[in-house]
Amino acid sequence: xxxxxxxxxxxxxxxxxxxxxxxxxxxxxxxxxxxxxxxxxxxxxxxxxxxxxxxxxxxxxxxxxxxxxxxxxxxxxxxxxxxxxxxxxxxxxxxxxxxxxxxxxxxxxxxxxxxxxxxxxxxxxxxxxxxxxxxxxxxxxxxxxxx
Numbered sequence: 001x002x003x004x005x006x007x008x009x010x011x012x013x014x015x016x017x018x019x020x021x022x023x024x025x026x027x028x029x030x031x032x033x034x035x036x037x038x039x040x041x042x043x044x045x046x047x048x049x050x051x052x053x054x055x056x057x058x059x060x061x062x063x064x065x066x067x068x069x070x071x072x073x074x075x076x077x078x079x080x081x082x083x084x085x086x087x088x089x090x091x092x093x094x095x096x097x098x099x100x101x102x103x104x105x106x107x108x109x110x111x112x113x114x115x116x117x118x119x120x121x122x123x124x125x126x127x128x129x130x131x132x133x134x135x136x137x138x139x140x141x142x143x144x145x146x147x
Contacts, residue, residue, distance in 0.1 A: 050122050
């Protein structure tokens with residue numbers, strides 16, 4: 001005869017959304033976000049904003065419990081967070097902007113890793129863009145097991 005297994009009790013939705021679960025649940029991304037930004041070390045870069053393009057790729061823990069925005073990392077929050085960072089004032093280096101965006105994303109406990117690319121679009125006529133890409137992971141993030 002088959003043995004009946006007891007079902008695990010579900011955690012309340014508010015607790016389930018805030019706590020990371022093992023493994024990557026999904027990737028949340030923002031592609032080709034172009035914003036005016038006061039960025040650079042040269043005097044003319046301090047006076048006028050220039051176009052920067054940002055790409056964000058986040059590995060998140062768990063998945064969406066149902067059809068509720070509270071259970072996922074919101075790309076809308078990511079975009080608004082980037083806009084707040086840029087609005088805060090002049091930034092000397094694209095590396096600094098990338099680090100700030102990564103730290104903002106990793107402040108959400110469901111984000112396990114962040115890849116951030118920042119490109120200045122109007123620096124050289126011969127190049128579409130110049131910039132940096134960084135990858136950061138949450139300290140103590142669960143690692144995938146090798147089989």
